[in-house]
Structure formats: structure tokens, C-alpha cells
Amino acid sequence: MIAILRNPTYAKLFSAQIIALLGTGLLTVALGLLAFDIAGGDAGIVMGVAMSIKMIAYVAVAPVTTALVSHLPPKPVLIGADLSRAGVAVSLPFVTEAWQIYILIFLLQSASATFTPTFQAVIPSVLPDEGEYTRALSLSRLAYDLESLVSPMLAAALLTMMSYHNLFIGTVIGFLASAVLVIAARFPHIAAPPRARFFDRLTRGARTFWTSRELRGLMGLNLVAATATAMVIVNTVVLVQGNLQRTQSDVALMLGTYGAGSMLVALTMPKLLDSLPDRKVMLSGGVALPILLLSTAGIIAWTTGIPQWTTLLIVWLLLGAATSTILTPSARLLRRGSSEQARPAVFAAQFSLSHACFLITYPLAGVLGSIMGLPAVALILVATGVLGVGFTTSNWWKTPHPIDIDQQPAQTQT
Template identity: 40%
Template sequence: MFSVLSNKNFRNLFLAQNFSLIGTGLATVALSLLAFDLTGENAAILLSSLFTIKMVIYVFFSPIAGAFSNKFNRRFYLVSLDIVRAIAAIGLFFVNEIWHIFIVISIIYITSAAFTPIYQSTIPQLFHEDEDYTKALSLSRLSIDLENILGYMLAALILIFYDYKSLFIGTSFGFIASALLILTIFLPKVTESEAIKDIRFIGKITYGLKKYTVLPELKGLMFMNLAVSAGGAMILVNTVIMVRALLGMDEGALPVAMFFFGFGSVLGAILVPRILKRYSVWKLMYFGAYTISIVFIMFSILITHGVFNFMLLLIFWFISGFGYSFVLTPMGRIIRASVREDELSQLFAAQFSLSHLCWLLMYPLAGFLITQFDVIVTLFSLAIIILLATVISSGYIKDKNIHH
């Protein structure tokens, strides 16, 4: 898997992603502490509002970014966004009013919505072979999962010696390091076809989204976004309730549970390139989705019969991590195989938008179900959503006999 790092352009792009992720991880911790500093016990309301704004910006702004990204030098485009993010992160250091947070964070979210899909659409242009591209996707997934595990540890280490606002300085350094690394990269110029050039700007905004309503493989991918967000929302939203309220454990149990989920996802990402040598992308993604749904159904049945303990939670979350990674990691392969190179920016922007729309729907649903009913109903309901979404997806692929 690590052989693709011999490609200098990808290696520096990969390192840039890691510095950017470290900066984002530090900002997440610092933002939580800043929210508590400004609002006390109402911090949860402020944070939930910020995360909702984040999802809305990601859904609506990324297609706009994808529409004009090919008009600029891609390296200049990505570096400029990193610089804006770095300056905005420094601004958080001086925040002392709630409305300040909303303005600065919105700037960071808008630039991230413009940055991430273009970064993702650049990777397939650096590799000609699907096998190498798969390894690159696995490494990118691996770095995201490791950031989730190590980001909190790094933040905790910094907080031993410095005030939490120093984490915003670390965030800024992460974005600056990312910009410097991207400056060393040669990115191939993307020339738009005459068909895309003739489309008006408004049409380019919706170009990628329209492809998802026309191409059967992208229709299938859209439902896989729904499936994986239903599984992820259950774990990310409700683990704290399962650990603290239902099992009555202390605060330290939550990061342990999330570590097991993250560790499963890391191992899953490592295995993806090997598995795809023998099986198709779709078979792996469906296997991952069915794995999560079966885990949720088994868990709900066991809880119904009074079998519920922390060790069981860790095992099921570890297995779910594998399924989660099996669905998410190879998605880029589907997009790359479905469209021309000059369409990649719009398609990855559409994927970024639609996937976050699914999360925007599933986050509140997961919270609503466990609040209004119980964990059994929540696990079973989300498992059914995963199953239905996967079955619908497989219908599109089976009808067209598509294999990647």
C-alpha cells in the first residue's frame, strides 16, 4: 500500500492532507473548549448549531466550488484556500463573542468545502492504474482514521503546557504546512471539453448532481452514501449515551469505544487494496454495508434479551469499523470509472455535497430515535435503512451489470 508514496506529487499531497487534518483535529478540541468558555452549560447548543452550519455549507457550497475550480491553476487554488483557512484559524485565537465564532468558522467551513473535493479529484489524475489509485485511497482513508485517534492525544499533550487557545495556533500551522507542501507539487492541468465549456456557470454548479440522477453507477453510489451515514451516525451520535447512560460508565470509556471503531476502520482501509485484487468494488462495498446492518440487528436482539456490556460494544464497534471503511474507502474508484477526467472536479464536489446531505439527515434521526424510543429501536431502525439503501443500490448495478 505504501508503494504509492514513491510518487513525489502524491507523497507531498498526502503529507499536506495529514497536516491539514491535524490542524482540523486541534481546532475541533479547541472549539469545544471555547464554546464552553463562552456559554457554559449551553455549549452543546452552540456546538450543534456550528456543526449544522458546517453540514449546510458543505452541501450547498461544494458544487459551486466544483463549478469554477477548473478555471484556475489547481495548485494556486488549493494553496490560496489553505492560506485563508490559516488566517481564519488565527482569528479564532482572538474571539470573545459568540457571533465572532459563527463568522470565522463559516469562513473555515466554506474554504474547506471548496478545498476537499478538489483535493479528492486531483488524486486520480496522479495515477493511471486502478491498483495504485486504490492504494492512494486507502492511505487517505487511513490518515483520516488515524487523525481521529491521534488528534485528541496531541491536543491533550499540548494542553498540559499551554492554554486551549494555543490549539488554534497549531491549526493555523497545520494549514500553512499544507500550503507549503502543495507548492512543491506539479498538478496536471485539466482542460475542459467543449461540451462543458459551453455550459453556463449555473449549469456547471448542478452538472455533477445531475450526473447522479442519470448514471446508474452514481445512483447506486448515492444510496451507499445513505447506508454508510446511517451506520456512522449511530456510532458517532449515540455511543456516548450507550456508554454513559445505559452502561453507567465514566467519561474515559467513551474514547475507548471510539478507538475500537477507529481501529477497525484503520485495519479495514489497509485490507482494501488486497481485497480488490480478488473482488469488485461493489461487492466489497455491499459486504461492508451488510456487515454494519447485521451487527446492528444482532446487537439489538442481544440487548432485547438482556445481554449488553462494554466488551460486547467494543467488539461490535470494531467490526462496524471494518464495514464502514469497506464502504467509504473505494468510493473514489466508482467516480473515476464513471466519468471523464475533466468532469472529476464537478463529480467529487457533487459526491462531497450529497454525502454530507445524507449525514445532515442521519445525525438528527439517530439522536431523535434514541431520545424518543430506546437503543433497541434505534439500532434496528438504522439497520433497516442500511439494508434498504444497499438493496436499492445493488438494483441499479445489477440492472446494468456494472463491475469496477
């Protein structure tokens, strides 16, 4: 898997991704502390609104900015997005009101909604070989999972030596370093798409999704993955500290177990996809997630003590593994279902549609969980996941699995 880092362009872009992820992780910690400084006991409300703004920006902005920059080369788009994120991050230490946080978070996440799909759409052109691209997807999944573990530990270590305001400086450095690495990378030549009306450019990705049965099926699995992610992200702390009366360290352990399951699958995915079709692998994860959430409801309702804790840790490990089984190969479908010119729009549509699922599942997991209890909300998420699996199956059942795209010749570096 590490062998693909011998490709100098991909090595620089992957390094840029890791550094930007670490910067974003530091930003999340610092933002929570800033919210507490400004709002005190209402910091949770400030963070909740800020995270909602983040999701709204992801859903609404990605297709718009992709349409606006569709005729620009990807390199200046990525550099501009990184510099925009650095500019917002450097402003955050001077914030004194909650509304200022909301505006800056919208601007920062709008830049991220421009950077991420553009970055993801470039990688298939940098790594035209299917096997190398699959290994790159696994590395990317590992990067996301490791960031969720490393960033809080790094922030905790830095906070023993400095004020949290300095964490924003770390974020700025991360985005600037990412921009420098993008500048240093030699991008393959990617022809601009044919000129079209703005509305056509805006809807190109969504229309590609809807006309492709394979990509329509991916929309259902996006919803299934969002049910499990919402249960884990929103309710792990409630489950561990509220229901089980365990410590904050156990919250971290449970979240780490979920991440470990995801990383385990990411490591084995390239070999798995050498022998099995990606859709079969993804659908197995989609079927497993509602079953695991159903078992979560039963474990919470009918077990107690050490057996309950141990069983939940195992379930969280399996939830992470099943979620990664869906997410890691998903970009292979996007690559296969789009031309090089249409790829940014298709990746932007996936970015937008997948985050739209979180706008459904996060409120379900949070609001209904507090009203109805965790077993009941787990059952609601199970029903939601079953709907997603059914939608995917109805689109994939009679659709032959396409032959993997032929390996393309290496492209001229510019």
C-alpha cells in the same frame, strides 16, 4: 502500499492532507473549549449549531465553489482554500460571541468544501494506475482514522503546557504547511472543461450521478454508511456512560475499536480489490451494516454486564470494518464514472450528497435516541439502511460491472 509515496507529487499532497487533518483535529478540541468559555453550560448548543453549520456548508457550498473555479488550475484553488482556512483559524482566538463562531465556522468549512473535492479529484491524475490509486485510497482512509485518534491525544498533551488558544495557532500552522506542500508539488496538466453556463457547471456532478446507474447506486450506500456512522458518533457516549454506566476511558476505547476496524479493512483493501469487484465488496459492507445495527438493538435490550460490553466492542469493530468497506473503494467508482475534466464536479457532488445523508441520520440518531431509547433508534437506522441497500441493489443488479479503466500513460508534470 507505502511504495506509492515514492511518487514525489503524491508524497507532498498526502503530507499536506495529514498535516491539515491534524490541524483540523486541534481546531475541534479548541473550538469546544472556546464554546464553553463563551456559553458555559450551553456550550453543547453552540457546538451543535456549529457542527450543523459545518454540514450545511459541506452540502451547499461544494457544488457552488466547484462551479465557480472550474476553469482554474487545481493548484491555486487548493492554495487559496488553505490560506482561507488559515485566515479564519487565526481569527478564532479573538471571538467573544457565539454568532461570531457561527460565521467563522461557515467560512472555514466553505473553504474545506472547496479544498477536499478538488484535492480528491486531482489524485487520480497524479496516480493514473488503478492499483496505485487503490493503495492511495487506503492510505487516505488510514489517515482519517488515525487523525481521529492522534489529534485528541496531541491536543491533550499540548494543553498540559499551554492555553487552549494556542491550539488555534497549531491549526494555522497546519493549514499554512499544507499550502506550502501544495506549492512544492508538481501537478500533472489537466485540461479545463469546455465553457458552459453557470447552472450547467453547478449541476454537472449531480447530473452525472443521476445518469450513471453505478453512481446512483453509490448514493444508496452513502446513506447506509451514514446510519452506522451516526449511531457510533452520536450515541457511543450515551450507550457507554448512560446505559452501561462505564467510564469516559471506555468511551474512548469503544470509539477506538470502531476506528481499528476501519483501519484493518483499509490495510487489506488493495489486495481484496485485486481479486474481487469493488461493487461486490462495497455491497457486502452495505448489507452487513443494517445487520450489525439490528444486533446492536438486541444486545442493548437483552444482555447485561460484561457479556454486553464485550459483544458491543466486537460489534463496534465490525461496524468500523463494514463502513470502511463502503467508503474506501467508493472513489474508484467516481474515477471510473467521470472524465478528467468532469472529475472535480463529480467529486464535489459525492462530497455534497454523502454529507447530506448525515443531515438525515444525525438528527435521527440524536433526537429520536433521546426520546425513544437506543434500541428503538437502532431499529429506525436499520430500516433506513435497508432502504439504502435496496436502492443500490435496484441500480446495480442488472448493470454489468464495468471493466476497470485502462492504465493511462504517465502525464507530463508541470
